[in-house]
Amino acid sequence: MSLLKLEKVTKRFGGLVAVNNVSLEISEGERLGIVGPNGSGKTTLFNLISGVHIPDEGRITFRGQDITRFPPYKRAPLGLGRTFQIPRPFASATVRENVAVGAMFGTLGKELSVNECLELADHYLDFMGLRAHADKQAGTLTPVEKKLLEIARALAMKPRLILMDEAMAGMHPKDIDKMVRLIQEVSDRENIAVVAMVEHIMRAVLGLAQRVVVLHQGAKLVDSSTKEALNDPRVVEVYLGHPPEE
Amino acid sequence: MGKRLSTYGPFIPVLALYVIIFLVGKGVQGMWQVMAMLTFYCALGQAFNIFLGMTGYVDFGYVAFLGVGTYGMALSITYLAHQGMTGPAVIIIGFLLALIFPALLSMAVGAVALRLRGAYFAIATIGVNEGFRYLIEGAKIWNGSEGMIFTSELNQVLGRDTASGLSTFWADVYLFIIAALAALVTLHFMRSRIGYALTALREDEDAAKVMGINVTKYKIIAFITSACFAGLVGGTSWALKTPYVFPPEVFEIHYTIEAIIIVLLGGAGTLMGPVIGALIYGLSKYYLSIILPGFQLLIFAPIIIVIIIAFPDGVMGVVKQRLRGTSLARFIE
Amino acid sequence: MLLEQLAGNLFQGLVLGAVYGMATMGLSLIFGVLRIVNVGHGAFIMVGAFVTLWLFTALGISPLVAVPVAFVVGLGLGFIFYYTAIKKLIKAPELASLLATFSIGILLEEVIKLIFGSEFRGYNWALPKIDLGVTVLPLSKLYACIGSIIIALILYLWFNKTRAGTAMRSVVEDTEGAKVCGVNVDRVYANSFAIGIGLTLASGVLLTMFIPVGINPYMGGSYTLKAFVIAVLGGLTSPYGAFFGGLVFGLIENGSYTLFALIPGVEPFALTRFLSFLMLLVILLIRPTGILKGK
Numbered sequence: 001m002s003l004l005k006l007e008k009v010t011k012r013f014g015g016l017v018a019v020n021n022v023s024l025e026i027s028e029g030e031r032l033g034i035v036g037p038n039g040s041g042k043t044t045l046f047n048l049i050s051g052v053h054i055p056d057e058g059r060i061t062f063r064g065q066d067i068t069r070f071p072p073y074k075r076a077p078l079g080l081g082r083t084f085q086i087p088r089p090f091a092s093a094t095v096r097e098n099v100a101v102g103a104m105f106g107t108l109g110k111e112l113s114v115n116e117c118l119e120l121a122d123h124y125l126d127f128m129g130l131r132a133h134a135d136k137q138a139g140t141l142t143p144v145e146k147k148l149l150e151i152a153r154a155l156a157m158k159p160r161l162i163l164m165d166e167a168m169a170g171m172h173p174k175d176i177d178k179m180v181r182l183i184q185e186v187s188d189r190e191n192i193a194v195v196a197m198v199e200h201i202m203r204a205v206l207g208l209a210q211r212v213v214v215l216h217q218g219a220k221l222v223d224s225s226t227k228e229a230l231n232d233p234r235v236v237e238v239y240l241g242h243p244p245e246e
Numbered sequence: 247m248g249k250r251l252s253t254y255g256p257f258i259p260v261l262a263l264y265v266i267i268f269l270v271g272k273g274v275q276g277m278w279q280v281m282a283m284l285t286f287y288c289a290l291g292q293a294f295n296i297f298l299g300m301t302g303y304v305d306f307g308y309v310a311f312l313g314v315g316t317y318g319m320a321l322s323i324t325y326l327a328h329q330g331m332t333g334p335a336v337i338i339i340g341f342l343l344a345l346i347f348p349a350l351l352s353m354a355v356g357a358v359a360l361r362l363r364g365a366y367f368a369i370a371t372i373g374v375n376e377g378f379r380y381l382i383e384g385a386k387i388w389n390g391s392e393g394m395i396f397t398s399e400l401n402q403v404l405g406r407d408t409a410s411g412l413s414t415f416w417a418d419v420y421l422f423i424i425a426a427l428a429a430l431v432t433l434h435f436m437r438s439r440i441g442y443a444l445t446a447l448r449e450d451e452d453a454a455k456v457m458g459i460n461v462t463k464y465k466i467i468a469f470i471t472s473a474c475f476a477g478l479v480g481g482t483s484w485a486l487k488t489p490y491v492f493p494p495e496v497f498e499i500h501y502t503i504e505a506i507i508i509v510l511l512g513g514a515g516t517l518m519g520p521v522i523g524a525l526i527y528g529l530s531k532y533y534l535s536i537i538l539p540g541f542q543l544l545i546f547a548p549i550i551i552v553i554i555i556a557f558p559d560g561v562m563g564v565v566k567q568r569l570r571g572t573s574l575a576r577f578i579e
Numbered sequence: 580m581l582l583e584q585l586a587g588n589l590f591q592g593l594v595l596g597a598v599y600g601m602a603t604m605g606l607s608l609i610f611g612v613l614r615i616v617n618v619g620h621g622a623f624i625m626v627g628a629f630v631t632l633w634l635f636t637a638l639g640i641s642p643l644v645a646v647p648v649a650f651v652v653g654l655g656l657g658f659i660f661y662y663t664a665i666k667k668l669i670k671a672p673e674l675a676s677l678l679a680t681f682s683i684g685i686l687l688e689e690v691i692k693l694i695f696g697s698e699f700r701g702y703n704w705a706l707p708k709i710d711l712g713v714t715v716l717p718l719s720k721l722y723a724c725i726g727s728i729i730i731a732l733i734l735y736l737w738f739n740k741t742r743a744g745t746a747m748r749s750v751v752e753d754t755e756g757a758k759v760c761g762v763n764v765d766r767v768y769a770n771s772f773a774i775g776i777g778l779t780l781a782s783g784v785l786l787t788m789f790i791p792v793g794i795n796p797y798m799g800g801s802y803t804l805k806a807f808v809i810a811v812l813g814g815l816t817s818p819y820g821a822f823f824g825g826l827v828f829g830l831i832e833n834g835s836y837t838l839f840a841l842i843p844g845v846e847p848f849a850l851t852r853f854l855s856f857l858m859l860l861v862i863l864l865i866r867p868t869g870i871l872k873g874k
Binding site for chain 2 (some may be wrong): 610614664671672674678682683807808811844848849856860863
Binding site (some may be wrong): 050051052071072073074075076077082084088089090091092093097100101102104105106109114117135153157 | 437438439442443445446448449450452453454455456457458459460461515570571
């Protein structure tokens with residue numbers, strides 16, 4: 001059974017069809033890249049999955065439950081985590097507290113005490129290499145550290161699926177490699193599905209994603225394994241001027 | 247034990263300050279009324295901080311909760327005295343009403359206003375105190391604009407001696423207890439998921455939602471809790487201490503202003519901030535009223551503006567940052 | 580008899596409503612452009628009223644001349660507060676700007692109290708009354724109404740026909756887009772705040788014509804509340820929405836007063852003020868983006 005299932009989902013803003021009749025399935029532990037240029041509808045698609053927008057048509061099921069009309073705060077405890085393109089830590093709280101918030105309101109939220117959440121936070125801070133910063137205010141971190149913090153916070157939710165919004169944009173290639181490794185490792189170990197949204201098919205996606213979905217003008221253009229997608233002439237056409245090796 | 251100390255350790259210095267205020271008032275000749283005023287400000291700040299400080303939302307109509315709390319106490323004393331009831335039970339029922347009235351009002355206002363974000367929320371609250379005042383005056387509820395005077399009812403319920411002891415001493419002691427309780431509840435929130443949720447939504451409401459936080463629920467928890475403490479403060483300080491209530495006085499926006507100054511001065515969202523803010527504000531107001539009577543607000547208004555621009559974290563915000571990582575840190579919130 | 584009275588009161592409401600509307604345009608302009616709620620709005624109206632009072636009683640200058648004077652004073656105050664406080668708070672959390680404008684309001688009240696004292700004052704602009712059929716109206720109120728309409732029209736033309744006005748509109752629509760198109764957003768902010776405050780002071784002049792002896796440092800509070808109801812009626816970001824919101828509000832206020840007066844045993848004046856608060860909550864509940872705004 002698939003973990004997340006979108007059936008003929010459509011979202012319009014005024015006259016503009018931002019997401020057009022998109023169907024999509026993601027299985028447990030799978031790593032998927034959603035690729036599309038600016039305006040292709042991928043941000044809207046993300047917002048539909050995380051509950052920021054409600055679709056006009058279609059159905060979204062997650063772990064067998066219909067979540068089409070769920071507000072975001074009801075989706076997260078089911079195991080749906082998310083990171084933002086520009087990290088949004090809770091600036092005045094400490095790094096540890098930020099990650100603990102993830103644990104507190106995630107899938108285990110009801111079972112863990114506050115102290116257990118703080119311990120779990122330390123565990124993921126270790127994993128992301130942020131332990132030394134645990135007592136700093138999150139607002140004082142560097143941009144790369146903030147990205148790592150966001151991922152730690154999402155992992156502390158013990159999610160079944162993490163939506164990553166341009167997680168690696170603007171990072172140094174070295175940092176990207178490290179991050180890809182970390183995400184792969186935790187995804188395999190904890191059987192977490194990852195949906196990474198990126199503007200371009202970059203090395204990072206190739207390394208991370210097993211499957212690629214290409215969006216074009218709100219509709220699904222390609223849905224295939226990463227290797228096939230790379231050789232698909234339609235993809236090349238969408239990315240004319242943006243060779244895959246970028 | 248160590249764990250409990252780190253959980254409730256920060257309550258120790260706050261409680262110590264309350265005890266010091268109490269002892270100075272009791273021990274130093276002529277200081278009781280000054281200390282009682284400080285306690286009122288501590289309790290007001292401590293109560294308001296639970297909402298303004300922890301959520302970052304401004305309620306310009308906050309004084310309405312003190313007002314309806316005052317009415318709760320006033321009504322119970324007046325009505326029950328007329329029924330022939332006497333004894334402390336009347337006061338206890340009064341406290342209950344001083345909790346229930348603000349709780350109901352905060353639920354009604356919160357149900358509308360807390361769906362709204364930031365600026366819209368503030369706009370929605372700006373008329374709550376005036377609106378309620380004019381409802382009471384306009385529809386002549388609870389004696390309308392004539393207000394209620396219940397000195398004789400209070401005497402009848404408790405006896406003359408107890409009643410006068412209440413207004414000169416015990417009401418202020420109750421205020422100490424209310425202030426300390428509000429501080430304890432604040433700390434309890436800070437140490438539980440409520441506090442984490444409130445911090446998250448104060449910093450970034452959308453991100454908080456996506457993290458699984460039902461922001462409306464936590465805002466309402468903070469709002470109702472804060473309102474209930476306000477009601478107790480009103481019922482104690484404005485009904486038991488001075489057994490009369492007039493709508494223009496108990497819905498006077500001036501008290502909202504004072505609450506804002508206290509919370510900001512001390513450091514919004516910190517545990518000790520309201521106490522520090524109340525001490526600074528109360529003492530300077532008291533001495534200014536001797537040196538420069540009538541000029542307090544003229545002096546405080548630019549001070550708030552400077553704090554907002556230059557020191558948005560207030561006194562305790564700065565202290566907390568300084569102490570971060572030191573062994574004192576676990577005693578300060 | 581009742582209908583006649585109601586018609587008369589509604590007409591008076593319309594006249595007052597035009598002034599209310601104009602008195603809210605500054606609030607909406609500032610919120611539309613800077614996304615800052617001027618909680619001290621009423622205090623600026625109060626300052627405008629005192630400018631009128633002082634010009635009239637000390638120098639014998641007509642309230643009509645006081646309108647442009649108050650506008651210029653408002654521009655000055657607007658620039659001063661913008662560059663000393665508001666500018667630093669545009670990017671800060673909303674809490675900061677709400678509390679700052681609130682404090683600015685208190686500061687103005689206390690300064691005016693220091694200069695003029697806190698008793699209620701008025702001035703006597705002896706103009707005749709005219710009979711308009713439905714009601715008898717003092718000429719001064721008619722001037723205030725016409726003045727409001729003229730100011731609203733000037734603002735409309737200025738917004739739509741000048742470069743500076745167009746720049747402001749573009750910032751209201753889309754701040755980032757305006758930046759990309761080369762609009763100096765910082766200057767637009769400063770100008771809008773100053774003009775908003777200028778308009779508000781000017782409206783204070785016109786409002787004095789409805790309150791013969793109601794000029795007082797703390798008179799602004801009730802106007803702040805009314806202005807919020809009106810602004811919310813008009814969609815909060817649109818000065819014209821605010822103007823029409825004012826007309827509607829004037830009608831409701833005067834109409835409801837007439838009706839409340841029919842209920843025995845209540846104080847109709849207090850109830851109309853309760854009603855304006857209730858309206859605010861209800862509008863925010865059903866349509867926070869405004870009732871009168873299209874789309």
